[in-house]
Amino acid sequence: MNMLKKAKxxxxxxxxxxxxxxxxxxxxxxxxxxDVMLExxxxxxxxxxxxxxxxxxxxxxxxxxxKFGKSRVFDAPISEGGIVGAAVGMAAYGLRPVVEIQFADYxxxxxxxxxxxxxxxxxxxAGDFTAPLTIRMPCGGGIYGGQTHSQSPEAxxxxxCGIRTVMPSNPIDAxxxxxxxxxNDDPVVFLEPKRLYNGPFDGHHDRxxxxxxxxxxxxxxxxxxxxxxxxxxVFRPGKDMTxxxxxxxVFVSEAAASETGIDAEIIDLxxxxxxxxxxxxxxxxxxxxxxxxxxxxxxxxxxxxxxxxVQEHCFYHLxxxxxxxxxxxxxxxxxxxxxxxxxxxxxxxxxxxxxxx
Amino acid sequence: xxxxxxxxxxxxxxTGRPGCxxxxxxxxxxxxxxxxxxxxxxxxxxxxxxxxxxxxxLDEAHGAIGPWDPHADPQLxxxxxxxxxxxxxxxxxxxxxxxxxxxSFYIQCLxxxxxxxxxxxxxxxxxxxxxxxxxxxxxLAREDVSMVDMICxxxxxxxxxxxxxxxxxxxSVKRAGFFSISGNLATQFIQAVGWAMASAxxxxxxxxxxxxxxGATAESDFxxxxxxxHVYRAPVILNVVNNQWAISTFQAIAGGEATTFAAxxxxxGIASLRVDGNDFLAVLxxxxxxxxxxxxxxxxxxxxxxTYRAGAHSTSDDPSKYRPADDWVRFPLGDPIxxxxxxxxxxxxxxxxxxxxxxxxxxxxxxAAQKEAERYGSLLDGQIPPLSTMFEDVFKEMxxxxxxxxxxxxxxxx
Numbered sequence: 001m002n003m004l005k006k007a008k009x010x011x012x013x014x015x016x017x018x019x020x021x022x023x024x025x026x027x028x029x030x031x032x033x034x035d036v037m038l039e040x041x042x043x044x045x046x047x048x049x050x051x052x053x054x055x056x057x058x059x060x061x062x063x064x065x066x067k068f069g070k071s072r073v074f075d076a077p078i079s080e081g082g083i084v085g086a087a088v089g090m091a092a093y094g095l096r097p098v099v100e101i102q103f104a105d106y107x108x109x110x111x112x113x114x115x116x117x118x119x120x121x122x123x124x125x126a127g128d129f130t131a132p133l134t135i136r137m138p139c140g141g142g143i144y145g146g147q148t149h150s151q152s153p154e155a156x157x158x159x160x161c162g163i164r165t166v167m168p169s170n171p172i173d174a175x176x177x178x179x180x181x182x183x184n185d186d187p188v189v190f191l192e193p194k195r196l197y198n199g200p201f202d203g204h205h206d207r208x209x210x211x212x213x214x215x216x217x218x219x220x221x222x223x224x225x226x227x228x229x230x231x232x233x234v235f236r237p238g239k240d241m242t243x244x245x246x247x248x249x250v251f252v253s254e255a256a257a258s259e260t261g262i263d264a265e266i267i268d269l270x271x272x273x274x275x276x277x278x279x280x281x282x283x284x285x286x287x288x289x290x291x292x293x294x295x296x297x298x299x300x301x302x303x304x305x306x307x308x309x310v311q312e313h314c315f316y317h318l319x320x321x322x323x324x325x326x327x328x329x330x331x332x333x334x335x336x337x338x339x340x341x342x343x344x345x346x347x348x349x350x351x352x353x354x355x356x357x
Numbered sequence: 358x359x360x361x362x363x364x365x366x367x368x369x370x371x372t373g374r375p376g377c378x379x380x381x382x383x384x385x386x387x388x389x390x391x392x393x394x395x396x397x398x399x400x401x402x403x404x405x406x407x408x409x410x411x412x413x414x415l416d417e418a419h420g421a422i423g424p425w426d427p428h429a430d431p432q433l434x435x436x437x438x439x440x441x442x443x444x445x446x447x448x449x450x451x452x453x454x455x456x457x458x459x460x461s462f463y464i465q466c467l468x469x470x471x472x473x474x475x476x477x478x479x480x481x482x483x484x485x486x487x488x489x490x491x492x493x494x495x496x497l498a499r500e501d502v503s504m505v506d507m508i509c510x511x512x513x514x515x516x517x518x519x520x521x522x523x524x525x526x527x528x529s530v531k532r533a534g535f536f537s538i539s540g541n542l543a544t545q546f547i548q549a550v551g552w553a554m555a556s557a558x559x560x561x562x563x564x565x566x567x568x569x570x571x572g573a574t575a576e577s578d579f580x581x582x583x584x585x586x587h588v589y590r591a592p593v594i595l596n597v598v599n600n601q602w603a604i605s606t607f608q609a610i611a612g613g614e615a616t617t618f619a620a621x622x623x624x625x626g627i628a629s630l631r632v633d634g635n636d637f638l639a640v641l642x643x644x645x646x647x648x649x650x651x652x653x654x655x656x657x658x659x660x661x662x663x664t665y666r667a668g669a670h671s672t673s674d675d676p677s678k679y680r681p682a683d684d685w686v687r688f689p690l691g692d693p694i695x696x697x698x699x700x701x702x703x704x705x706x707x708x709x710x711x712x713x714x715x716x717x718x719x720x721x722x723x724x725a726a727q728k729e730a731e732r733y734g735s736l737l738d739g740q741i742p743p744l745s746t747m748f749e750d751v752f753k754e755m756x757x758x759x760x761x762x763x764x765x766x767x768x769x770x771x
């Protein structure tokens with residue numbers, strides 16, 4: 001139980017109430033994070049497919065090459081294994097590479113470099129060499145991307161010892177977490193839910209898009225700040241039950257709570273591993289009920305680990321079986337995208353089951 | 358009915374198998390001194406012929422001839438000879454230690470000693486090698502790396518700098534320009550290119566040296582490395598040690614039939630050399646050429662070192678099952694130690710007596726190092742690193758879940 005004694009950290013390490021803020025989309029916030037770090041640290045380099053002159057297919061690196069030059073921000077050959085492998089070598093040299101995998105669905109050729117190399121370099125060399133790199137990758141569906149542009153492979157990373165796995169749900173966290181990731185001395189896989197790039201999507205795909213400019217979490221400090229990599233946030237306080245979620249499903253869960261009238265406490269994990277177990281356990285012990293929600297496929301998903309941890313740490317506080325809502329165990333279909341996506345209706349049904357049990 | 362004969366799958370085979378001698382004509386040799394030496398700023402395409410021949414300096418009469426003769430100081434060559442001898446003696450001694458179960462596993466580089474030890478002389482302080490498990494010569498050629506430390510790694514004992522985490526031979530010595538060996542094949546070839554790119558990004562003058570075997574060139578990381586090295590004109594030497602065998606995989610199965618591994622470099626726009634890896638002078642000369650090219654911002658060089666893996670792949674391998682027992686004796690490029698020794702004797706820079714004295718002196722040094730290392734324990738006596746080292750260095754700081762698991766492991770063992 002000692003791991004529960006850790007002091008709870010605040011959402012943002014610095015007081016940002018007085019600093020200058022601007023409305024930013026998640027894309028602009030991520031770009032701002034890289035801009036700030038390229039400016040602050042001469043060892044930061046940014047590269048990947050299409051990220052240089054063009055600025056990335058999602059525009060996350062737009063303008064950075066023009067500002068910092070081609071030796072700091074540059075295009076890479078279409079080779080994920082090469083991008084991550086070269087980044088490991090650069091990181092071992094002393095740089096802090098921030099590389100982009102164009103879609104999380106494309107990281108598989110880089111698996112060996114992530115799992116066997118970046119994650120284990122510090123361990124196997126007993127600290128002689130380290131690999132402080134950040135691997136950004138857009139993930140998740142809801143954009144009609146089909147089975148090759150919609151995946152959420154986070155559980156493949158949380159299973160690897162030595163990797164930090166991060167997934168922000170909003171612009172303010174995205175910037176602070178990305179800066180913290182770049183500054184961190186461990187390798188970080190930074191997953192960006194692309195359906196959230198332009199607005200807080202609540203799962204109602206048939207309704208008009210809400211832009212980040214209409215949401216308070218789109219008001220982002222212009223300068224440097226960090227969001228710590230070891231803290232979850234209580235996204236919506238509540239007393240009826242705890243919803244453990246991250247990424248796009250934060251807003252879907254919020255919609256489900258308000259539509260069912262259930263006073264759910266929604267925990268946005270933000271960093272999946274190492275996990276802020278303290279916040280999770282405190283909340284579940286308080287509410288006595290727990291629903292785990294993620295977009296990734298169900299079996300052996302990160303939700304299985306969350307359910308297991310809650311069972312280990314909160315069993316005698318639970319008043320109902322833990323519910324799990326996830327994508328189906330199928331590839332992400334194109335035409336049936338919204339039947340696959342665990343929207344507010346499915347999440348709401350799980351909330352009700354957890355309340356009624 | 359098709360007018361064509363039925364198609365047949367081609368599966369390459371070595372000419373030699375147990376009980377059947379190898380026809381080494383497949384090696385495509387050249388005579389010493391016959392191959393031209395272009396300037397270090399040659400265009401990659403203008404090295405095309407050099408990727409299909411064999412650069413050699415030492416001839417049959419033990420003389421040094423031709424444009425690739427490095428005209429090295431005899432003092433430097435004596436140092437090289439001693440490094441090769443030390444490597445061979447070290448390997449032999451560690452094989453015995455493995456049979457005595459003081460070491461769980463070992464990999465020797467018998468017959469390939471010239472490549473790493475000669476190459477080491479062409480590198481400078483601050484450069485970084487990304488070796489495979491058969492380049493122990495890079496460390497043994499250096500005066501500032503202690504054999505005691507190396508043996509402690511082999512024994513995974515209390516004094517092992519890597520805290521007993523790695524298989525024997527997977528050394529890591531950053532201060533000596535020796536990158537942590539992964540054990541996964543080819544992964545470090547692209548990392549070396551990344552390291553070299555970083556040196557260029559920072560405007561430094563350091564270069565990287567990447568290592569791979571003929572078998573592992575079939576991995577995608579090899580081809581990726583060539584692409585990145587070419588694209589960014591990375592200051593890196595891309596070494597392919599073609600020792601003919603990857604465990605039981607003959608080099609033709611890796612793609613060496615009817616072409617060369619050096620030819621892959623030219624195809625990617627990289628200056629490429631094919632070199633007699635058992636010719637210490639050729640190793641030194643080609644390595645210097647490539648290092649000068651890299652350090653002058655002229656980009657990468659791929660060097661295929663033609664040699665022969667005289668021993669088993671590792672202590673877990675039995676090559677008598679798949680290749681002729683007398684292959685190395687018949688291998689046309691001979692023994693690198695004998696060739697340099699005979700050359701030095703021929704030019705009056707070495708004597709048989711000096712050779713025997715050096716042999717005895719190095720054997721005593723290796724034995725003394727082993728004795729000292731054994732004082733820190735070995736697998737036999739269980740003097741291994743403490744339990745905490747299992748949980749350290751997974752992350753920079755030990756996270757809560759690992760602190761918790763460490764505690765559980767302590768309790769489980771109590």
